[in-house]
Structures are given as structure tokens and as C-alpha cells.
Amino acid sequence: MTDTPENKTKIAIRDLYKIFGDYPESALAAVREGTSKDELLEKHGHVLGLNNINVDVKEGEITVMMGLSGSGKSTLIRHLNRLIDPTAGTVELDGTNIVDLGEDELRRVRREEMSMVFQNFALLPHRTVLENAGMALDVRGQKKDDFEAEARKWLERVGLQGVEDHFPHQLSGGMQQRVGIARALCSNAPVMLMDEAFSALDPLIRTDMQDLLLELQDELRKTVVFISHDLDEALKLADHLVILKDGYVVQQGEPQEILMTPNDPYIVDFISDINRARVLRVRSVMTKTEEAPEEAAGEVDHDATLESLISRSKGETGLTYIVIRDGKQVGVITMAELFKALVPIEASEDGIRANAA
Amino acid sequence: MATYDFVFSALGLEEWCDANGGDAAPMSMDALVAQSSGEEQTTSIWELPFPSMDALNEACPAFPQSRALTLGLENGFLNVKDSISVVLDPITQPLSWMLDGALYGVLNTPWWIVIPLILLIVWLVSRSWQLLTFVALSVGGLAFIDYYDYAMQTLAIIMVCAFLCVLLGVPIGIAMSRSDKMRAGTIPILDMLQTLPPFVYLIPLIFLFSVTEPKLYGIAIILYAIVPVIRLTDLGIRMVDETVIEAADAFGMTDRQKLFGVQVPLALPNIMAGVNQTIMMSLAMVVIASLVSAPGLGVLVLRGINNLELGVGLVSGLGIVILAVILDRVTKAALNRINAAQKG
Numbered sequence: 293m294t295d296t297p298e299n300k301t302k303i304a305i306r307d308l309y310k311i312f313g314d315y316p317e318s319a320l321a322a323v324r325e326g327t328s329k330d331e332l333l334e335k336h337g338h339v340l341g342l343n344n345i346n347v348d349v350k351e352g353e354i355t356v357m358m359g360l361s362g363s364g365k366s367t368l369i370r371h372l373n374r375l376i377d378p379t380a381g382t383v384e385l386d387g388t389n390i391v392d393l394g395e396d397e398l399r400r401v402r403r404e405e406m407s408m409v410f411q412n413f414a415l416l417p418h419r420t421v422l423e424n425a426g427m428a429l430d431v432r433g434q435k436k437d438d439f440e441a442e443a444r445k446w447l448e449r450v451g452l453q454g455v456e457d458h459f460p461h462q463l464s465g466g467m468q469q470r471v472g473i474a475r476a477l478c479s480n481a482p483v484m485l486m487d488e489a490f491s492a493l494d495p496l497i498r499t500d501m502q503d504l505l506l507e508l509q510d511e512l513r514k515t516v517v518f519i520s521h522d523l524d525e526a527l528k529l530a531d532h533l534v535i536l537k538d539g540y541v542v543q544q545g546e547p548q549e550i551l552m553t554p555n556d557p558y559i560v561d562f563i564s565d566i567n568r569a570r571v572l573r574v575r576s577v578m579t580k581t582e583e584a585p586e587e588a589a590g591e592v593d594h595d596a597t598l599e600s601l602i603s604r605s606k607g608e609t610g611l612t613y614i615v616i617r618d619g620k621q622v623g624v625i626t627m628a629e630l631f632k633a634l635v636p637i638e639a640s641e642d643g644i645r646a647n648a649a
Numbered sequence: 650m651a652t653y654d655f656v657f658s659a660l661g662l663e664e665w666c667d668a669n670g671g672d673a674a675p676m677s678m679d680a681l682v683a684q685s686s687g688e689e690q691t692t693s694i695w696e697l698p699f700p701s702m703d704a705l706n707e708a709c710p711a712f713p714q715s716r717a718l719t720l721g722l723e724n725g726f727l728n729v730k731d732s733i734s735v736v737l738d739p740i741t742q743p744l745s746w747m748l749d750g751a752l753y754g755v756l757n758t759p760w761w762i763v764i765p766l767i768l769l770i771v772w773l774v775s776r777s778w779q780l781l782t783f784v785a786l787s788v789g790g791l792a793f794i795d796y797y798d799y800a801m802q803t804l805a806i807i808m809v810c811a812f813l814c815v816l817l818g819v820p821i822g823i824a825m826s827r828s829d830k831m832r833a834g835t836i837p838i839l840d841m842l843q844t845l846p847p848f849v850y851l852i853p854l855i856f857l858f859s860v861t862e863p864k865l866y867g868i869a870i871i872l873y874a875i876v877p878v879i880r881l882t883d884l885g886i887r888m889v890d891e892t893v894i895e896a897a898d899a900f901g902m903t904d905r906q907k908l909f910g911v912q913v914p915l916a917l918p919n920i921m922a923g924v925n926q927t928i929m930m931s932l933a934m935v936v937i938a939s940l941v942s943a944p945g946l947g948v949l950v951l952r953g954i955n956n957l958e959l960g961v962g963l964v965s966g967l968g969i970v971i972l973a974v975i976l977d978r979v980t981k982a983a984l985n986r987i988n989a990a991q992k993g
Contacts (some may be wrong), residue, residue: 294883330815373899374949375895375898375899399901399903400901401901402898402899402900402901403900403901404901406899407899407900408896408899408900410892410899411892414890414892414893414895414896415896416893416897416910416911416915417893417895417915418914418915427900428900428901431900431901431902431906475900485899525753559928
């Protein structure tokens with residue numbers, strides 16, 4: 293999960309608004325003047341889905357869009373392949389505005405440029421696993437004999453063998469979602485949209501699937517847009533994290549950065565009860581310097597988690613480690629600094645948790 | 650002096666009434682009695698008639714009586730009937746041919762071909778030995794008591810009509826599922842077809858087509874039986890899981906791919922339920938259709954009623970029940986096989 297700023301922008305979302313209701317155009321003016329979601333519903337009877345979204349999705353990265361239910365995350369991902377049309381704004385894929393595409397062009401984009409994985413799997417119940425996996429190729433007009441090899445390859449890659457001729461309902465949820473992922477990969481599209489893809493699975497299988505996704509991602513370097521309501525999942529997967537609330541972006545950036553410097557009480561609430569040692573990495577806490585410290589207990593990779601360093605130090609608080617990146621020193625970290633970073637940021641008094649209690 | 654004289658005098662229409670009326674409308678019975686008794690009728694408030702067409706006609710002879718309405722409808726229909734026939738006759742002619750052909754075919758093929766053929770179809774559709782045995786016994790039984798010809802005629806008519814119902818009904822249902830306007834326009838017609846007593850639309854059909862033509866009862870059966878297959882096709886397609894449709898869209902399916910690759914296959918259990926209902930309703934109608942010369946078991950039922958031949962009526966009625974059970978079980982067996990193949 294390295295941050296490589298040279299990555300080019302694959303999908304650029306600009307000034308995107310979505311308002312649900314009978315007269316979205318008139319409501320749009322009100323929203324632009326700063327009407328909030330609740331006010332809009334009360335005064336105009338329109339639901340604000342997305343409010344001025346600007347996100348750059350970088351090529352080859354996993355961009356996670358996170359928020360609670362009703363935050364507009366599922367609406368947002370459906371704008372990327374225009375399952376939902378925006379009220380205003382643009383979505384550019386490699387510089388072409390998706391919003392302006394005609395029917396045929398849009399269909400080409402959906403077939404060749406983007407694939408999608410769904411929360412409820414959305415497999416075709418009357419087709420076999422193999423036919424489901426090859427659906428994207430079938431849609432492009434290939435015969436079963438032609439796409440069979442490709443579909444088999446991807447089913448095997450996601451860990452499904454010997455169930456090719458089963459029907460989806462004969463598989464467990466986890467296996468069905470593997471088919472869903474194989475189906476998306478089989479289309480060979482550079483962009484993969486994942487709408488709460490693992491939310492319907494039980495925790496152990498969810499972890500498996502997350503590992504599978506990261507493993508596939510190491511190899512394939514797809515541009516992945518992942519929707520989640522689970523912060524642990526988001527932090528595990530994200531190269532770029534976008535946090536949504538009530539249809540607007542509260543904060544976006546590298547996950548470590550958001551953890552260290554949350555800019556909104558909403559996010560503080562979110563991150564207040566995660567295991568910081570497991571998520572924070574040495575590079576976020578270290579002091580940047582190329583000078584060697586006087587007394588170093590050892591070297592540590594810049595991407596190691598704080599938890600791993602704590603277990604290495606056996607709890608000794610006086611130690612100092614040299615932080616290494618690609619074999620070169622990029623900083624030093626003292627255990628004292630490390631423990632300071634572990635102090636949780638308190639949940640705010642008037643935040644979502646206070647209200648919930 | 651009639652009750653509603655004042656209406657016309659208030660409107661100043663007395664002259665129009667007197668000038669135009671009188672001889673055109675025949676006198677009502679009440680008026681005749683009043684005239685012959687020579688007494689002026691007085692009506693109390695308890696006997697105040699509703700200001701209906703007849704009551705108003707009493708006050709003003711120029712005002713039309715209510716029977717003018719039904720008469721006008723009849724004349725209007727008779728006037729346009731020829732031009733309707735010009736259009737409808739050629740369109741519906743294939744129906745006559747199909748029914749004639751099916752009846753000819755089923756009666757002129759030896760029984761030792763027809764019965765095994767039926768059993769083969771039952772086996773292919775249901776794959777159930779139990780059902781096969783039941784059908785063999787039932788058909789054999791009907792043949793044994795010499796009701797074979799009648800039963801086969803009924804079966805042939807039902808098969809032709811149900812086939813046409815599916816052929817027409819499924820596309821109509823699909824069109825309804827794709828357009829809310831089409832649905833809003835079609836549903837009142839379907840409601841009407843379903844609730845209108847079948848005898849009622851036999852009457853205009855008799856005017857339109859000659860009673861000797863098979864298409865007369867063919868159309869009556871189709872009109873009566875087509876409703877469920879249309880409704881359930883529409884319902885079935887609308888009930889297809891939205892997430893699956895979304896997936897189909899997300900992978901760039903064309904409308905056609907979506908319809909034939911996703912919607913129709915997933916709606917198939919519902920469509921088959923509609924076909925089952927359609928066949929059952931054709932069977933119900935085939936008895937009524939024997940009033941307008943449809944051959945088959947219905948003729949025997951009718952004979953039983955007309956001549957009070959209790960035995961004939963009961964046995965042929967029972968024959969219809971047996972046919973109904975066979976058709977119902979076979980289509981349901983097919984439905985179950987579809988359901989088993991694709992449960993959610």
C-alpha cells in the first residue's frame with residue numbers, strides 16, 4: 293500500500309450533485325446556496341443524495357468510500373457507471389465525461405471499462421457458476437465454448453474449483469461472492485466497482501475475502517472503487533479513503549493521515565474505538581531524518597504496523613528504531629513517540645455516539 | 650299530466666316537445682291505463698319516479714325513451730359490423746383453419762397413435778410415472794365409455810386456444826411490464842374481460858361471424874382465457890430481483906439481452922402459472938362455447954341440460970373434470986420442474 297503520487301487519475305468526479313425528487317433542478321439551486329439535507333427534505337420535499345462531490349480515483353489504487361447508511365456512498369458508486377444519472381456535475385473516465393455518453397458508448401464503457409461486484413452478489417440464478425463468471429464475455433457476444441477457458445481461469449484464481457456446473461443457490465454466501473469477483477475480473481475491465489461487496493458475509497469469511505482482494509490487487513493493479521461502512525475494512529484496503537456524511541465528503545486522503553489528523557468530530561467519533569496500534573504504521577509516527585540516531589535498537593520497515601514494533605521491542609519504552617524504506621533510512625522512531633500516537637482521540641461529547649447513547 | 654312536465658315548461662321546451670314528439674314513441678302501459686280509465690293520475694311524493702329517460706319521455710314525447718339507447722347501440726353495431734368483419738375476418742381466418750385442422754387431425758388419427766403421443770408429451774413435460782399412470786387410466790377410461798372423440802375434440806380446441814393465448818398473451822405481458830402507460834391502459838381491458846359474463850361477448854361475436862365458423866368459439870375462448878397469462882407475465886417480469894437487473898445493466902446488457910437472458914427466464918415460473926390458469930379457463934369456456942357450435946364434451950353437457958338426460962350430463966361433466974385435472978397436473982409438474990431448476 294505505497295503512496296505513489298505519480299499515479300494518474302483514472303476517474304475524476306467533479307462537482308457532482310444528485311437530488312432525488314420531482315423537481316431536482318429547482319432544489320439544486322437551494323442546495324448550492326447551502327441548504328442542508330434535512331432542510332431540503334423539510335422545505336422542498338427533495339432528498340439530497342450527493343452534495344458537491346469531488347474525488348480523484350487514481351489508477352491502480354483502491355479507493356474506499358466510507359460512510360454510514362444514508363451517507364450516499366452507494367449512490368455515488370452508481371454514478372461511476374451511470375446506473376444513476378447525476379443532477380449536475382461530471383464524472384470523467386480517462387478524460388471522457390461519462391455523463392455525456394450516448395447509450396451505445398455507455399454500454400461499451402460498462403462492458404469493457406468497468407466491472408461491478410454487488411453486496412447481494414446479484415448472480416443470475418438460472419445460470420451455472422461458469423456461465424455467471426463468463427457473463428461479461430457472454431454479453432459481448434462470445435459463445436460459451438470461447439469464454440469457458442477464461443471463466444474457469446478466474447474461478448480458479450478466486451479459489452473456486454469443481455463447482456462450475458453448480459447453480460448459485462447451491463453455494464454459500466462467501467462462495468457466491470467469489471463468483472461475483474470472478475465475474476468482474478473475467479470482464480478484464482481496468483476499473484472494478486465494489487458496492488459493499490463483503491458486507492453481507494460473516495466476519496471470518498469477510499477477512500478472507502479482503503485478503504483475497506489485496507492479493508489479487510498486488511498482481512492485477514486494477515483501479516478499485518470500494519464502498520464500505522466498516523472502518524476496519526476501509527483502513528485495511530484503502531490507498532485513498534473518502535469519508536462521506538449526508539451526501540458530502542467530510543474528509544479524504546491517505547488513511548494514515550486521516551487517522552492522525554481527523555478534521556471533523558464525525559470522523560473522530562468514527563475512529564475513536566479502533567485498534568490504533570494495528571492500523572497505524574511506523575511512517576505516520578516517525579520523525580523524518582536521515583541522520584542515524586545515537587543508539588539504535590534495530591531497523592524497521594516504514595510500512596510496519598505499530599503493533600508489530602511493540603511486540604519486537606517487548607514493551608521496552610526507551611528504545612529507538614531506524615525506519616527504512618527501500619533499504620535507505622527515512623526516519624527514526626522512539627518508543628515514547630509510538631506510545632503517544634496510541635493515545636486515542638476522545639469521542640466528542642456531541643458527536644454521533646453521544647446522540648446514539 | 651306527467652310528473653316532470655315542469656322541467657320542460659321551465660326550460661321553455663314545450664313547443665319542441667309538442668312539435669317533435671307524439672307519434673314516435675309508443676305509449677307506456679301506465680299512460681294507456683290512465684287514458685282508458687279517463688282519470689287524471691296524481692302522484693304522491695312516495696311514488697315520485699326517478700327522472701329517468703322513460704319518466705321524462707312521459708312529460709315530453711320528443712325526449713327519447715331508454716330503449717332507444719339499447720336500440721341505438723344495436724343499430725350502431727349492425728351498421729359498423731360489416732366493415733369490422735372485413736377487417737376481422739381475414740385476420741381471424743387462421744384461427745378457423747387451426748381449429749378445423751386440429752379437430753380433423755385428432756379425429757382422423759387412429760387412437761393408437763394419439764393416446765401414446767399424449768402419454769409421451771406428459772412424460773416429457775412431467776417426468777413423473779405417477780402422473781403418466783393417472784393420465785393413461787383417465788384417457789383409457791374415457792375411451793372405454795366411448796367418450797374418446799368428444800374428449801379429444803375438447804382437448805384439441807383447448808390446445809389450439811391455449812397456444813394462441815400464450816403466443817399473444819406473453820408479448821402483451823412483456824409490453825405491459827416495460828411501460829407503465831401500456832399497463833395503465835391494458836389493465837381496465839383485462840378487468841373487463843375477466844368480469845364480463847362470457848355470454849355477453851358471445852352476442853356481438855355471433856353478429857360478427859357466422860355460427861358455423863370455428864373461429865367464433867375460438868375467439869370467445871381466447872378472450873376469456875388470455876387474461877391470466879398476460880397478468881402473470883407482467884407480474885413475473887416486474888418481480889424479477891432488482892439487484893439482478895442492476896447487475897445486468899452494470900455489465901452492459903442490451904435491452905434484448907436483458908429481456909431474453911434475464912427477465913423472461915426468471916419470470917418463467919410466473920408465466921407458467923399463468924399458462925396453467927389460462928388452460929383451466931379455456932376448459933371452463935369450452936362448455937359455454939358449445940352454445941355456439943363448439944364440438945366436444947360441452948355438447949354432451951348441453952344435451953344433458955336440454956333433454957334432461959341426467960346420465961349424459963353427469964358423465965360428460967365428469968369427463969371435463971378429468972381433463973381439467975390432467976391438464977392442471979401436467980402444467981403444474983412442468984412448473985415445479987422449472988422452479989426446482991432455478992430457485993433463488
